[in-house]
Amino acid sequence: MIHFDNVTKVYANQNRPALDHVSVDVDKGEFVFLVGPSGSGKSTFLRLVLKEERPNSGAIHVAGKDLARLSNFKIPHLRRRIGCVFQDFRLLPNKNVYENVAFALEVIGKPRRFIRKVVPEVVELVGLEGKAHRMPDELSGGEQQRVAMARAFVNRPMILLADEPTGNIDPATSIGIMKVLDRINRTGTTVVMATHDAAIVDSMRKRVVELEDGKIVRDQSRGVYGQAY
């Protein structure tokens, strides 16, 4: 599903590569934690998957497509198959829960009838039934993140990228968020989650890929956050 082959990314005006000859494979339906300290290249990895950045060398395949050969014109179609969740939720403050989720479908031109059908389903999936008409500022951080997950998942993407989704949320609420991510993963969606949260990684017992200074230092199935070697 995601295939990195010897990928190096150096940002302009920086000597040290953000990713240094990284090769990794994520299969369909996998749940992968991307761990490592700040600046280790986690976010760069996610941005490369979205083709928001281009690698300096190496090949990236996402959902069977070679990103180097994907024209700019087709990037939106790639992104429709990838959902994204961020630490800061990125909801539209002037739209309610339903409208925020529907927005993701409206802007890719889905018919209204389809939107009316699927949005309530997804709102229920993330555990926000009955709150569809709340505004974001009336929701807790955890609930806002659920809205963001609903928006990321509403178009049934093949891959869900989560960049520290629990970073702004207390540990108790984080468990709920992880349950939703797990539920999404069980529908067959590949989930890649970058995180600092050791407790969550340890409790989930999923594959862990650890980055340090742009290099993969550990790739372990059913791993934990801390040093296991």
Place this chain on the structure above:
Amino acid sequence: MRANFIFSEVWIGLRRNLTMTIAVIVTVAIGMALLGVGLMINSQISSMKDFWADKVEVSVFLCKKNDPFPQCKGSGGVNAQEQAELKATIEAMPQVQQVTVENAAEAYKNFRNQNANNTVLLSAIQVEDMPESLRVKLKDPEAYGPVIEAVKGAPGVSNVVNQKELLEKFFGLLEKLRWSAMTVAIILVFATFLLIGNTVRLSAFSRRRETGIMRLVGASNLYIQLPFVMEGVIAGLLGGVVAAVMLIISKVFLFDGVQLYLSPNSQLSWETVASVISVTMVFGVLICVLASFFTLRRHLRV
């Protein structure tokens, strides 16, 4: 493509940047109106030139009794022989098509017609005050030089007036007007470009949250950019409409007024005005679209 979604976005954008939008509309309106005036002067000049082409003459005024012109001092007016000689000389010239004699009575009649409402002037001027003249019609109105050379200073000639020169002065004035209108129009087009650039940039900034999410969920570039371009188009169209009104007003009050004095029957036709309006309209909208597009490329990464 969901039209109502695009239009609600456009409406929000225009309202949020109301002052900038008004600035764009005003600039486009004035710029396009000036461009239109330039085009209208253009076609007015050519229709006036057509009108005058077969009417311009060189008038050779002859001395009358007690003529104040220095050439005529003491001559006691032109005599019949001098007049006939002059006529024969001019007629013999290859550039000349026709020579007619306008005697004092005819001149007086024409004078009365031209100044029908000026009673003071009419009561002051008598038939005797009007000079006789030879009206020289040229084959090519441009080739007046030799004719004027030949008759200027000849005995019995008080003054030579080339109507073409008079007209040329007037056309020169019109052309200056046209060029200044065009220059100001070009400057305003430039200003419009910058203004729209700014408006779009503000608009893109105030909506960066939305566009960020649109990018993320895979909205096509067209879908993301169209609301911004449409804002430009609508501002351009509104400016064009205001410009059209200004052009119609200037046709009715300015052009029709001016041409009445100078050349009847060379009125600017409504078809010309309509085509000028459509040209400026298209041009205005085009500028807005281009300006939006260029700014978007810089400020809305996709």
